[in-house]
Amino acid sequence: MDGDSSTTDTTQLGITGEYMTGGTYVLQTQDDDGDESFNDHEDGNGSKDYFREQDIYLPIANVARIMKNAIPQTGKIAKDAKECVQECVSEFISFITSEPLKLYLQKFREAMKGEKGINPVAVSEGLGEELTDDSFTGQLPAGLITADGQQQNVMVYTTSYQQIPGVQQIQFS
């Protein structure tokens, strides 16, 4: 991936393999149960720059319910697992929002370069090239990216996904 604000490059993390033999680690309390709180609940008091916990994450009950429906009936889910999937979900949304946006801006600038007074440019893109993620490739064109002469930043984009076994199939034509 290109260098952008959300890095997945593990060598850029503080604790890296130079201390440990492999991988990256985070320190854990002695208790080793799921009581860790991932968020500082006092966030709202100080700077207004920080979003409240409920703003940046999806409700944990919804997330937990979806997880529960996915795994076999008798399975259980650890509390910290639920919390961290909540974070992963927000990361995922940001990820698929930013990647097509980059592509769109690139195409938009290329389109704008040569011509003046260009009429609405309609582009429909898939996410297949952007994600190395095989599960989310496939043909699913839907939606448009349009820009008019005023260069408004209106973004509509497509996502594509592959049918995941065991999950309800959705047909888009």
Next chain:
Amino acid sequence: MSAKNMEKVEQATNRKNISLPMSRVRLIMKSSPDVSCINQDALFLTTKATELFVQHLALSSYKNGSGKETNTLSYSDLANAAEESETFQFLTDILPKKILAREYLKSLEEMEKDADNL
């Protein structure tokens, strides 16, 4: 899409039955820089894709993890999935593996000892 197609889509999706709040998804999308307006279809697709992502992540982690023994999906299952699967590579930053502090300090001491011995 024509009306007939929309009807088919709606039937297939059980009348747009999604479990996640679209307003919250929109909020998170807006936290990305340069995003001003979001089309309704894109929002719906993102929400639905997120749902499928959760299912996929949960199921993959559960299957690869200690599912058979403990019958529980734990944090370490997720961390393993992030590291091993190419699909979930983008999650490695927020799903690091955990280690007890004393083990880390012990390993640190051993590293220093090795460095001294050289």
